[in-house]
Amino acid sequence: MFKRVLLTLTVLLLPLAAQAEETYVAGKHYDVINPAIRTAESGKIEAAEFFWYGCGHCYTFEPVLAKWKTTLADDVVFRGIPAMWGGAMELHAKAYYAARALGVEEKMDQAIFQALNVDRKPLRSEDEIAELFAEHGVSKDDFFKAYNSFGVSSQVRQADATARAAKITGTPAMMVNGKYLIGPRKAGSTANMLKIAEFLIEKERAAAGS
Template sequence: MRNLRFALAAATLALGVAASPAFASVTAPVSGVEYTTLAAPQAVPAGKKVEVIEFFMYHCPHCNALEPQLSEWVKKQGDNIVLKRVHFPSTGPNDPEAHLYLTLEAMGKLPEFHARVFRAVHVERVRLNSDEAVLNWAVKSGLDRAKFLDAWNSFGVQTKMKRLGAMITAYKVEFAPVLIIDGKYMTAPSLVAASDKTRDEQQLFRSTLQVADFLVAKAAKTK
């Protein structure tokens, strides 16, 4: 995962470059600058809504910092989009955090626990870096041990775990956080940072979501 660590480090360093005005809505984002156009677009669900995929990691500080703004952005987009989250398997096909996310999803517990996992990692300093650590945290957090293990070991969750690698390859994702719009476009704070050299991370996130606004509108025109 050397490329992943390098990309995240580059994004962090970019935040420290001399400040300039925030990404200007007057100028349309440019492919190859604030976003990239996938060479091999991926299939998306039929319908009027634009699919938005967030590739994230629970232990990623940038993903944690982005989450409040992203949640508000999703609310503002409303029926324009359908959001799908994919936990980047940073430690490989058996990544414990990715497994936790898919297990919570299978249990219908994400609305209640998604933010709690971020808090556990970044505020309470819980390390969810092994299956045992994840199970212990889940039980201590009030989840039924037997039900959690049933979902953890279920065919559906195991199948989705095996598909993660193929998804990463298909979308050419090497770091997080990343947003994929309509299976065609990729944007990320680390991309936007190259043209929006602000020192303020929250402003960089706002600029990134402005790019996402542009891409959602662009994709909607072809629906």
């Protein structure tokens, strides 16, 4: 009798297990990037975010994303990729990489988001951005040196090329391992973007056999 009940439960649960595995579907909840984009760090599963400091949705998503990043396993690496569609966005992308070159990314990310979304400072010139960095303890000489460096310029060009290859249409958007693009429209919400990212990370982990 017990075996019969167990068999019945197993049969009933099999469709539910299959449904759980098929929770997110390519083309419906996320898009497949073809051809796939090379990731920045081989041997790791990459989770990336395309963003713009001036994007209100990116601003509200940032604290949620920051918390999520602390939960990532050791085999996952996160990368931020500033989006550029003209205007001041390239200046802001340079500021993103300059902050990392100077080792002040944590405070400057917050400061730039705050300036554009709350304080309504457009930051449309190099001098305006230098002034903001100076307000947070970075000398203008150090800022200009990093901001106009070859390394920062190269990273900006690479970020733009990556966004174009991924064919992003808005921000925020997430990319997993250079193979999958997740946008809030198909995901349903920015919070759900993270759930889909976790699903795809696990998919990549399983494919690698780890």
